[in-house]
Amino acid sequence: MPLAHARHRRMLPRLAAFGVVLLTACYMPEDASFAGGDAAPNDGPTTTPQEMPQRVPESAATCDTTARVPLYLSPDDSNSMSSPVQAREAAFGTFSSLSAVPIRPWEFFNYYDFDYPPAEPGTVNVTPELMATSTAGEYILQIGVSSATMSEASRPPVNLTLVLDTSGSMSGHSMDMLKATGFAIAASLREGDTVSMVTWNTSNAEVLASHIVQQPNDPILLSAIQALEASGGTDLHGGLVAGYDLAQRVYDKARINRLLLVSDGGANVGVTDIELIGSHADANDEDGIYLIGVGVGDSSTYHDDLMDAVTDAGKGASVFIASEDEARRMFHRDFIKTTEIAARNVQLQLDLPPGFSIVKFSGEEYSTDPAEIEPQHLAPNDSMVFHQRIATCDPQSVVDDMPLGVTVAFQDGRTRQPHQVSVTIPFGARLRAPSARMHKGVAVSAYADALKEIRDSGPRADELLAQARADLETATSVSPGDPDLGEMLSVLDAL
Helix, strand or coil: CCCCCCCCCCCCCCCCCCCCCCCCCCCCCCCCEECCCCCCHHHCCCCCHHHCCCCCCHHHCCCCCCCCCEEEEECCCCCECHHHHHHHHHHCCCCCCHHHCCCCHHHHHHHCCCCCCCECCCCCEEEEEEEECCCCCEEEEEEEEECECCCCCCCCCEEEEEEEECCHHHCCHHHHHHHHHHHHHHHHCCCCCEEEEEEECCCEEEEEEEEECCCCCCHHHHHHHHCCCCCCCCCHHHHHHHHHHHHHHCCCCCCEEEEEEEECCCCCCCCCCHHHHHHHHHHCHHHCCEEEEEECCCCCCCCHHHHHHHHHHHCCCEEECCCHHHHHHHHHHCHHHHHCCCEEEEEEEEECCCCEEEEEECCCEEECCHHHCCCEEECCCCEEEEEEEEEECCCCCCCCCCEEEEEEEEEECCCCCEEEEEEEEEHHHHCCCCCHHHHHHHHHHHHHHHHHHHHCCCCCHHHHHHHHHHHHHHHHHHCCCCHHHHHHHHHHHHC
């Protein structure tokens, strides 16, 4: 029976908890927890490790150390990165409270940088790593799937459609962040790129259509951004309809076509049904117009659940902009990573040695049935990181020579030609000194776990906080000066 830790064909809205059946060859581990589709706390109860099934006595289970069962893994949305920024802003007092923040662990692995070796153009590089834990028969498995590098000089021209929320709820800081995002994009565009713009509140206004950029910081684009003002109600659905209509009219198959939605996620006028909004975004995926969702606002105004679902359906990045520095990071330093696609429909197949199972997963979904798992896109200069704890039902078995296989199927980002990369290693070949990437992955996982437990006032908050500090300090000793590790420690200090 397949393990459907998925959203069953991407049902919207996202659920705050999943019905989970654990696939294992021998037992239900005590900490059989999953980093599932976590939503804001008021969206419903979340599934915690304490709520998962406990260990099944060996007399009631069979340990099969002969059969290999392939698993299909997915991170989420390939480039969703909103919740780490919200958590940081909550800790530093600019986003009200951590209680308003969704903690989606896969977004932490998307947001923080991992130094995986880049691939050759047209393919991906697959790097599996293993580390033993203090529990017999249990290991940490981390897999990096990295893309080729792309320079600013070599990137294809872009065709951006900006869909900008100018409703009354966007006044003040939200409008400042919308403009900061626009200015960062303007600085990243170059001669020959095209940009269109539609604004919306209770009505829509087409500001630019296929404007050909003359230079970085194009004066006409800068002037249009600077003139934006907030007023009126919020018809998000109407704004998306107008935005996609404009994006389709200016579509250019020779360019990267992106629709970029900037909003606080409110929807109080017109059609507000999240499934209709998500379906409209999803319908355009076949045309190659992918939606990038940019959230702005604070905990009293930002509707994360709606923005997260819309960008999920639109198959693009989901980011949260809380400062000018964050706007520059996402849309200037990482402009190519946020907008371009190197590999489409990436799907990872994991072949564990017989008797092994996943007992904790950093991504959103995995299954024995590939149809249950939604493939994701991978940007240039980027990597997908799959971090999981695995265990064998026979801790006494010798695993050194057992094969561990990883197969990644994908399509070329431009030609859509199918490709496949496979890596098979003896299990013991990766049980050497853990790499800096592995230590960082352990720290990121512990950091997300601690934030979630603190947010929920869970009974293990102090324990998980101490563990996260210890793992971050260990990772820092291996990678001194890593700014990501320093940021995470500063967030924990501020809580």
